Amino acid sequence: MDDSTLNQIAMVFYMAASLVFLYRFSDNKHKPGKVPMGLTWSGFCVQTVAFIWRWIASYRHGFGHAPLSNRYESVIFFSWSVVAMFLIFDRFLPLRRFGGFIVVLGAVGIASTSIIPGADSTITPLIPALQSNWLFFHVVTCFLGYSAFAIAFFAGIMSLARQGVGANVESSEIIRNLDLIMYRTVMSGFILLTLGIISGSAWAYNAWGRYWGWDPKEVWSLITWFVYAVFLHARVTRGWSGKRLAWISVVGFIFVLFTFLGVNYLPIFKGLHTYA
Amino acid sequence: MTSSRSNSLISFLRSTRLTILVLILLGILSIIGTIVIQRGTDEEMHIPEVYSPRTIRIFNAVGWFDIYHSPLYSGLMSLLALNLILCIWHRLPKDLHWHRVALQGPIPESMDRMRGTRSIELKRGSPGPVESVHDALRTLGYRVRTAGEGEIAAVRGFSGRIGFYIAHLGILIILLGGVISALMSVEGILWMAPGDQTRYFTSTNGQKKELGFTLLCENFTVEYYDGKAEGMPKEFRSDLVINPGTDLEFTVPLRVNHPLSFAGYRLYQASYSPIGARRVEFQIQIGNDDRRRISLEIPGQHETVLDSGGLLRIETVSFEPDFIRDESGKAGSRSHQLRNPAVQIRITEADQPPSTHWLFLKYPDFHGMNQDAGHSIRFTGLTPLFATGIEVARDPGASIIWIGSSILVAGLILTFLIFPHRIGIKIQPGTALLVSGAGMKQSGQLEPAIEAVVRQISAELRADIESMRRSEDG
Numbered sequence: 001m002d003d004s005t006l007n008q009i010a011m012v013f014y015m016a017a018s019l020v021f022l023y024r025f026s027d028n029k030h031k032p033g034k035v036p037m038g039l040t041w042s043g044f045c046v047q048t049v050a051f052i053w054r055w056i057a058s059y060r061h062g063f064g065h066a067p068l069s070n071r072y073e074s075v076i077f078f079s080w081s082v083v084a085m086f087l088i089f090d091r092f093l094p095l096r097r098f099g100g101f102i103v104v105l106g107a108v109g110i111a112s113t114s115i116i117p118g119a120d121s122t123i124t125p126l127i128p129a130l131q132s133n134w135l136f137f138h139v140v141t142c143f144l145g146y147s148a149f150a151i152a153f154f155a156g157i158m159s160l161a162r163q164g165v166g167a168n169v170e171s172s173e174i175i176r177n178l179d180l181i182m183y184r185t186v187m188s189g190f191i192l193l194t195l196g197i198i199s200g201s202a203w204a205y206n207a208w209g210r211y212w213g214w215d216p217k218e219v220w221s222l223i224t225w226f227v228y229a230v231f232l233h234a235r236v237t238r239g240w241s242g243k244r245l246a247w248i249s250v251v252g253f254i255f256v257l258f259t260f261l262g263v264n265y266l267p268i269f270k271g272l273h274t275y276a
Numbered sequence: 277m278t279s280s281r282s283n284s285l286i287s288f289l290r291s292t293r294l295t296i297l298v299l300i301l302l303g304i305l306s307i308i309g310t311i312v313i314q315r316g317t318d319e320e321m322h323i324p325e326v327y328s329p330r331t332i333r334i335f336n337a338v339g340w341f342d343i344y345h346s347p348l349y350s351g352l353m354s355l356l357a358l359n360l361i362l363c364i365w366h367r368l369p370k371d372l373h374w375h376r377v378a379l380q381g382p383i384p385e386s387m388d389r390m391r392g393t394r395s396i397e398l399k400r401g402s403p404g405p406v407e408s409v410h411d412a413l414r415t416l417g418y419r420v421r422t423a424g425e426g427e428i429a430a431v432r433g434f435s436g437r438i439g440f441y442i443a444h445l446g447i448l449i450i451l452l453g454g455v456i457s458a459l460m461s462v463e464g465i466l467w468m469a470p471g472d473q474t475r476y477f478t479s480t481n482g483q484k485k486e487l488g489f490t491l492l493c494e495n496f497t498v499e500y501y502d503g504k505a506e507g508m509p510k511e512f513r514s515d516l517v518i519n520p521g522t523d524l525e526f527t528v529p530l531r532v533n534h535p536l537s538f539a540g541y542r543l544y545q546a547s548y549s550p551i552g553a554r555r556v557e558f559q560i561q562i563g564n565d566d567r568r569r570i571s572l573e574i575p576g577q578h579e580t581v582l583d584s585g586g587l588l589r590i591e592t593v594s595f596e597p598d599f600i601r602d603e604s605g606k607a608g609s610r611s612h613q614l615r616n617p618a619v620q621i622r623i624t625e626a627d628q629p630p631s632t633h634w635l636f637l638k639y640p641d642f643h644g645m646n647q648d649a650g651h652s653i654r655f656t657g658l659t660p661l662f663a664t665g666i667e668v669a670r671d672p673g674a675s676i677i678w679i680g681s682s683i684l685v686a687g688l689i690l691t692f693l694i695f696p697h698r699i700g701i702k703i704q705p706g707t708a709l710l711v712s713g714a715g716m717k718q719s720g721q722l723e724p725a726i727e728a729v730v731r732q733i734s735a736e737l738r739a740d741i742e743s744m745r746r747s748e749d750g
Binding site for chain 2: 176220226
């Protein structure tokens with residue numbers, strides 16, 4: 001058995017959890033309850049074991065690095081981190097009701113490794129520039145941040161779906177809860193993205209002697225940071241809520257996705273980030 | 277008139293509206309910078325192919341080919357800094373006042389202006405609730421005071437309010453670090469072949485700078501992975517000697533991700549490039565079936581083989597990585613890249629005068645040798661000689677950036693974790709307690725805070741009544 005088998009098992013758990021979540025979401029009488037949470041936790045534990053498994057296996061190959069380096073590993077890790085963030089936020093925020101939409105993203109992440117071009121599950125070694133202790137901290141903070149923004153994105157979609165694109169802003173309990181979820185997840189994501197950018201520049205400074213080189217990945221992470229800074233200022237200082245806030249949250253995540261995956265397809269893109 | 281106009285200008289300059297506007301503009305310019313080819317990148321040479329001369333003129337004029345250093349971009353960054361400074365300047369006195377008033381003065385806002393009012397019914401005959409309220413609030417970590425007749429004020433989380441200032445101060449320090457780097461940092465790349473020694477490097481703006489020490493590159497090696505990832509570089513390193521031949525001499529390896537700080541400069545193993553050959557390989561065919569391989573160092577190593585006509589001596593004379601002949605027919609190299617490797621050899625046969633020939637790796641069958649000689653020599657392979665690319669940099673802005681970054685993160689975490697708010701409590705003797713709060717409503721944390729206060733006060737009141745009953749019973 002290898003880690004990709006374990007990931008497939010985790011995917012099955014996530015699928016099952018999302019189905020139960022979504023079934024109970026569609027039927028307003030039911031609360032999500034313990035079953036889908038149990039399934040999510042099981043999948044999460046299996047995926048965590050897969051991560052450690054692969055890390056150990058990389059030592060057997062003589063490479064010895066955290067499994068955070070190529071496209072396959074980064075997509076798998078994104079799937080893990082989005083579920084991790086869901087499980088963390090679930091303790092503080094009323095987001096369990098739409099847990100299905102988030103956990104299914106974990107399953108889709110794992111499934112997509114078989115169709116994304118260049119996502120090969122073989123363990124590969126690191127080129128010298130990537131052999132750094134910063135690798136772990138940089139990737140983990142960035143991905144947990146992306147995941148927090150993913151949850152804010154779903155809260156935004158829920159909020160928009162509820163209010164209707166053209167209708168007036170409704171100030172119901174649910175919308176207020178969604179606003180709260182968006183604000184708290186964006187704030188966490190913002191801190192994590194800040195840490196991710198800072199650790200990236202510390203790493204670049206250690207590898208090439210400059211902390212900022214205007215490489216497209218750096219620039220797009222900064223743009224994403226600007227977008228969420230706008231979100232926070234609109235929310236906190238200007239008191240935006242409801243639909244307007246939901247739109248920033250949704251648009252913000254498009255920037256996240258572009259920073260994560262899209263930058264690689266820019267015509268002039270070249271650099272160390274091509275895999276992630 | 278003028279003063280009111282300047283006042284409205286200042287209030288615009290410090291407004292969040294301006295912050296948002298500037299961030300959006302910076303975002304748009306940044307996106308353009310990732311679509312338009314930027315000068316100073318590897319793609320720079322494609323600019324004339326990709327854009328028409330007209331477009332190039334326009335982009336040059338607006339600075340789009342170097343957008344991140346254009347006056348517009350720097351201007352927006354400066355505007356952002358100004359906006360932050362004015363905003364802090366405007367808010368700080370208010371917040372200090374908020375803190376002072378919350379703790380000492382009369383209740384700063386009437387209870388009507390607080391929100392989320394909850395009422396706790398007072399049981400008939402409960403002992404003076406003031407003490408219970410004080411106890412409850414203290415248990416929850418509030419700073420409490422009695423404000424006036426039957427009014428209690430409490431405050432918690434002032435450091436959360438400071439978080440705002442800390443975070444924005446961090447950003448200002450980062451911007452300052454960026455300015456210092458832009459003005460004072462020095463960097464350049466030093467290409468050294470094994471054996472090279474230097475006291476100078478050329479900075480990116482073309483100036484010759486003194487290192488302040490002598491640097492000798494003793495050796496440069498590339499280690500490759502084997503097995504599945506064969507051919508992928510695992511490590512490259514330069515073995516450097518600093519101040520060779522002096523009492524201060526020391527040898528130090530320079531590896532990727534492990535910079536070396538010395539005499540105010542930091543040295544980085546940045547890259548490497550093939551510039552020539554260490555060894556070349558030949559295949560010598562004598563007659564029809566005698567085929568052998570020899571490998572010679574460059575330059576000047578020789579080997580003698582036995583030909584049908586006697587001894588054949590082959591010696592390497594010189595090597596060109598990217599062979600070209602100039603107008604006078606003199607051999608040279610177009611570049612340092614191994615684009616057209618050529619080796620010059622000298623052949624001495626037993627009874628003939630020595631002759632020199634150029635052999636080409638890419639055109640092994642092309643040579644000017646006498647085809648009747650009964651032997652042929654083909655240039656079949658080489659072991660490259662690398663030059664190491666050492667980045668030399670001095671950047672006084674970097675440490676300021678790290679300080680600013682730490683402050684920014686600390687400020688964000690404070691803002692995130694701590695919710696600054698006030699609680700006001702009004703006692704309506706004999707009937708009820710009214711609990712209200714004030715704090716940033718957007719974070720949705722006020723209601724839970726009031727809820728916690730209500731629960732704690734109710735618990736204290738119940739405990740008081742219990743203990744009173746018990747003492748009455750006893």
